Amino acid sequence: MTVQQQASDARIASLDLAAATRAEKDAALLLMADRLVERAADIVTANETDIANAHAANLSGAVIDRLTLNPERIEAMADGLRQLAALPDPVGDVVRGSTLANGLELRQVRVPFGVVGIVYEGRPNVTADAAGICLKSGNAALLRGSGSAMSSNAAIVSVLRTAVDDAGLPANTVQLLDATSRDSVKELMRARGLVDVLIPRGGASLIKTVVEESTVPVIETGVGNCHVYVDEAADLEKALAVVLNSKTQRLSTCNTAESLLVHSALADSFLPLAIEELITAGVTVHGDARVAAVSDDVVPATREDWGTEYLSADIAVAVVDSMEDALDHIRRYGTGHTEAIVSESVTATRRFASRVDAAAVMINASTRFTDGGEFGFGAEIGISTQKLHARGPMGLPELTSTKYIVTGNGHTR
Known part of the structure; x- marks a missing residue:
């Protein structure tokens, strides 16, 4: 399936997800968490393939550490989803409101972005974190992990999609893009109009490429010197x-x-x-x-x-x-x-x-x-080093935009 088709499917899923209640989203998150634990053995088996390939490719110890999954880390992934379920839902929050002099009632409320693309390296735990935080904030997620974590990410997303579907939300709320070539990243960066925002997580080279070449708006998560x-x-x-x-x-x-x-x-x-x-x-x-x-x-x-x-x-x-x-x-x-x-x-x-x-x-x-969990935000999508829209650990509110809702009584201008 092409990235264009997956993005189109995500757009359709995002319309239903935007209207989902907190109870529906939380139920999906809790089921996702339970299924990760239930299927931990399958995920670890898939991860062993990635670890073996990493050793064969002589990847560094730090890279292999980030790549490694075990039952404890999978339980931590599940706990992150449970913590998300316990957090307030930002969608619908009134950022500000007033009654204008002409009697119009003005409210600025939080709404989902719609479709969020995430490009990341290593760290298969990001797959669950990103899917969960996108779902809680009402966004469909297009996940493009690294080739080094292909088997792990595929196993995790398979579990998550089944759980989301069983919870009554669109399975295409969570989708994994092909990681066998860079073409999927290029297509994702060009999917303006279908993808609302793109978030790169990884090294300086990845972030620089996405920021400079994407036509989709990018939230830059920077490296940490x-x-x-x-x-x-x-x-x-x-x-x-x-x-x-x-x-x-x-x-x-x-x-x-x-x-x-x-x-x-x-x-x-x-x-x-x-x-x-x-x-x-x-x-x-x-x-x-x-x-x-x-x-x-x-x-x-x-x-x-x-x-x-x-x-x-x-x-x-x-x-x-x-x-x-x-x-x-x-x-x-x-x-x-x-x-x-x-x-x-x-x-x-x-x-x-x-x-x-x-x-x-x-x-x-x-x-x-400097961490979303340590700041009390729950799971984070990344740490933004830019100055527009979001800066620092990006929790649920940072994955929303706003719209103005104006209520009148036959008002005309």
């Missing part, structure tokens, strides 16, 4: 905890810290501790000259290191002489995702928060908190 800046007024114990958690809690996510900036006033006291703990945790430290002078285990950093989203056990570390130097470094190399400061100075934290340009700013907290 996230920094932790340890200010001269930092508490060293807090700083060490924040740095370690930001870097090592999970290596393969976009909210993992890839760069550490340390004020020169703390270089002698903090850097030896931080480098030792990072290396003990298996992290390779790529440092500038002042960092390399602290330990023979530091790898000299290159210019490329400062702008790299490693997604691996690596971190780039530099010493800066002031907050302004830190902000300059972040402006040059940051991706607008998440930036963190560790400082006991209210003046410093306020200045950092107001001057840094990012979707999320963490003050004395790990970068790993």
Whole structure:
């Protein structure tokens, strides 16, 4: 089936889905969750094919980690759908309303986009998350995963489509596009008029391609070259905890810290501790000259290191002489995702928060908190680093648009 036909089918399904009640959508989400658990063995078997192919292709450990499914991760996928069912339905929410001077009643209400296309790499758990958040927000989903996860995604979508259909909603609410070639992505990017919005999730190359070549409106979810800046007024114990958690809690996510900036006033006291703990945790430290002078285990950093989203056990570390130097470094190399400061100075934290340009700013907290679930939004579709429509973790409201409903009593102009 062509992408054009699938998009047309999704458009038809979206009309019924837009009129579905919260109870109907929640029932479908709960059934989707139950079926994922019931069919976990089949999904794991399909995933084993993808893992074997990944090993044969010599893909990195980080990629294989993102690709791997097991009963615990499938249960987590199901829990994400259950949590979505428990969240308020944004569709129909009144954003604002008033009675105009002429007596007309004006309401701006949330409505679904209609058809949402999602292009993503690895991570078959995104398949369930994306399908669920689209369904809850009243949108039909066209999912285009990576070739590396073909078998896993096919198994998951088969389960989800059956559950949606059994719940009384259109099965074409969830569709998986062919991932054997790039043609399906190109067709999806050109399906303007059938697809309302396209969301890319993945590496810089994928996002750049979709943003630059798509005729369908795109919500850009950016890569995460996230920094932790340890200010001269930092508490060293807090700083060490924040740095370690930001870097090592999970290596393969976009909210993992890839760069550490340390004020020169703390270089002698903090850097030896931080480098030792990072290396003990298996992290390779790529440092500038002042960092390399602290330990023979530091790898000299290159210019490329400062702008790299490693997604691996690596971190780039530099010493800066002031907050302004830190902000300059972040402006040059940051991706607008998440930036963190560790400082006991209210003046410093306020200045950092107001001057840094990012979707999320963490003050004395790990970068790993930039997440829809951690923010209390439930499952997220991605973390937007653009400034129009949505920025930061994109939960249910961010997958809606609005319409104005004007009620009169024979009013004429």
